[in-house]
Amino acid sequence: MPVAKRETSDGRVIAHVDMDCFYVQVEQRKQPNLRGLPTAVIQYNSFKGGALIAVSYEARNFGVKRSMRGDEAKDVCPQIHLVQVPVARGKADLNSYRNAGSEVVSILSKKGRCERASIDEVYLDLTDAAETMLLEMPPEAREDIEEEVLKSHVLGLEIKEGIDAKEEVRKWIRRGDATYQDKLLACGAFIVANLRMQVLKDTEFTCSAGIAHNKMLAKLASGMNKPAQQTVVPQSSVGGLLESLPIKKMKQLGGKLGSSLQSDLGCKTVGDLLQFSEEKLHQHCSNWLWNIARGINGEEVEGRLLPKSHGSGKTFPGPQALKTLASVQHWLNELCEELSERLQSDLNLNKRIAHTLTLHARAYKKGESDSLRKFPSKSCPLRYGTTKIQEDALTLFQAALREFLGFCISKTHGNENNNWGVTSLSVSASKIVPIPSGTHSIVKYFGGQVPSSSSFNQPLGNAFDEAVPSSPSGSENCSGLISYELQQNYPGGDTEIKNSEACLHEQDPLCNLSRKVDSLPKESSLESPAGSEDRTTKSEPYRELPAKDPRPLSSTPSLKAVEKKKTAGNNLKGNCSIMDFFNNYQNSQSSLEHKNVTNAHDVKTASSFGLPSTMDSYSTCNQIEQPAERCREEIDSNVGECSVPNMSQRRQAWDYNIDEIDHSVIEELPPEIQQEFQAWLRPHKRPNVPNSKRGSSITHYFLPDKSR
Ligand code: DCP
DSSP: OOOOOOOSOSOOOEEEEEESSHHHHHHHHHSGGGTTSOEEEEOSOOGGGOBEEEEOHHHHHTTOOTTSBHHHHHHHOTTOEEEEOOEETTEEOOHHHHHHHHHHHHHHTTSSEEEEEETTEEEEEOHHHHHHHHHHSOGGGOSOOOHHHHTOEETTOOOOTTSOHHHHHHHHHTOTTOOHHHHHHHHHHHHHHHHHHHHHHHHOOOEEEEEESSHHHHHHHHTTSOSSOEEEOOGGGHHHHHHTOBGGGSTTOSSHHHHHHHHHHOOOBGGGGGGSOHHHHHHHHTBHHHHHHTTOOOOOOOOBOSOSOEEEEEEOOGGGOBOSHHHHHHHHHHHHHHHHHHHHHHHHHHOEEEEEEEEEEEEEETTBOTTTSOOOBEEEEOOSSHHHHHHHHHHHHHHHHHHHTTTOOOOOSSSSOSSEEEEEEEEEEEEEEEOOOSHHHHHHHHHTTOOOOGGGGSOGGGTTOBOSOSSSOGGGGGGGOOBOOOOOOOGGGGTTOOOSOOOOOTTSHHHHHHHHHHTSOTTSTTTOHHHHHHIIIIIOGGGOOOTTOOOOOOOOOSHHHHHHHHHHGGGGTTOOOHHHHHHHHHHHTOOTTTOOEEOOOOHHHHHTSSOOTTSOSSBOHHHHHHHHHHHHHHHHHSTTOOOOTTHHHHHHHOOEEGGGSOHHHHHTSOHHHHHHHHHHHGGGOOSOOOHHHHHHSGGGGGSOOTTO
16 A cells, blocks of 8 residues: 655656657667667567567557557558567566666766666656756746757646747746746756757667656656657646546556546546545545645655666466476576576676565466466565575465465376466565675674564465565556566467366376475474464464564575475474574674674574575565565664564573584675675684584574484
């Protein structure tokens, strides 16, 4: 549910810049002979000529739409040029588009705070630049105004027939009686026009823009006049704009929320919301709705040039649906390999690490229509390394499939089952944060992992679902530049769906894997956060975690790891965490040089490379999103103050010797952190570790153990 934010100031200048038919432009730059011709980019999938994912404006003039497939596009526009997206690993390779987007961002970010919102969209806060321009060269003092500025659309500006629109825009810009805010917006029009011209000059790409006093209005305006144009929203025209704006056209109201406003409140336009009281709208969606009905939106432009998340996905329409676990595993491996490469490159180039791995899929089940049951998305802490990501993604898939099939896994015939099929798969990495630099930063680095997770309190059944994105905005999903292939609806896609019974053969790998999952120990991370809670509260009385403690204890995502945990059996209860170790360090303000005995809690968590030790391994991302973010912010600003009830008690509960840290744990950390960690550990190494300590602490579990 969106959070209402009051306008911090009406005197802001915010621009939303959106590239025009972006993938087409990238392909046309590669093949300049296609410029000006009806062109579309099609998905790798060849069914019915492939799905169109980007359509040039020339092709749109012929009636070609993105919802069409290649064959259909050729029917309506025989001369259309269909360009296939580049392919790598048997799927679309979007790197050239991502890189092209980065070129644009580097130009746009020169004039103000810049937020990369998707592969081809950017928000800019141009307030400072506009204020400076207003002081130095106010619009009314300008004689020569560039053509691109005069071509701006100014909402609410009446252009009578036969009147030169550019002249009207010139007058509006140079109005002596304009409000301060409108003068700022006029300055914004100059700045954005110049930026757009610069983008064209440097990259050969055109883009469109909206200029307003907030993000919401700027985004609305950028799509109003495309391609290669800009639209200004003066304050006085906001009411008129929203009055006639269909509910579904508003970002965030395109989905269920918008539908419920239409059906429950009978609202057709955003303006229709004005008749309802704040209380009434609050019942539907906080007071955010009341605000947007009035064009109020205090959201800041985040200074972020890098994506919020990375992802890789592929669709398997119709007969290509995956029907064996082996084929799912094959594709997951491919997707994870790509994801891992991008994570590694982000780590190397930007020194950023991701914390959460999420698996999304679409599937059908025999006897149920595709739309009836959603394949649950699952997430877990992200462990770096291709193999680990692959393992974890498969585990997530298994857990989701088991849930999807309603645990009704019995018999099937042969390896290819007739009961379910996967029509799309994607993996994504989110919660990406910079790695702090310097030795002391290791502490911060681990401290930063301390999550607070509301999922600890989630009911068992929802324990590891990844629900729909927390924001109601579809476009929010794009914020991470996730390269999902387009969902393709294949008409024959549900021909497999005939009978209702879902039975899998004993020999089906799924059965085996399901059994494997089923056989996991109660305390395994796959069970549920509630399971973890049980483990914590019942089996670890000494830890005395309160019910609301947002730090679930389970955190090992891989089957292998879970099996390892299983082997360790009851000895595992009471795992201390390396995270606590660092937290304790921070809290106590002790120098690492002088203290080598402290708390630990679930060393395995550390082996997960910066995984939120306290986040449920398989959890609902949007359930944890806000608290986790909040907590992380608190830690960033004031390390160690991410207070968790009873944390101090827990910190006192377990002492262990630093020499007992399993080096395989450290090997799983990123190389630079490893180095720092090793350097940091060395001075503390002591030859004799008392045996009694080993037996008394859960940390011994993580040491090489002859019994395992
Ligand atoms: N894209 C995709 N699959 C989709 C939608 C879009 O792969 N279902 C890709 C291709 C687009 C790019 O993302 O070129 C940007 O999407 P936009 O929605 O911004 O659309 P375009 O830039 O293509 O056109 P427009 O000029 O209407 O913004």
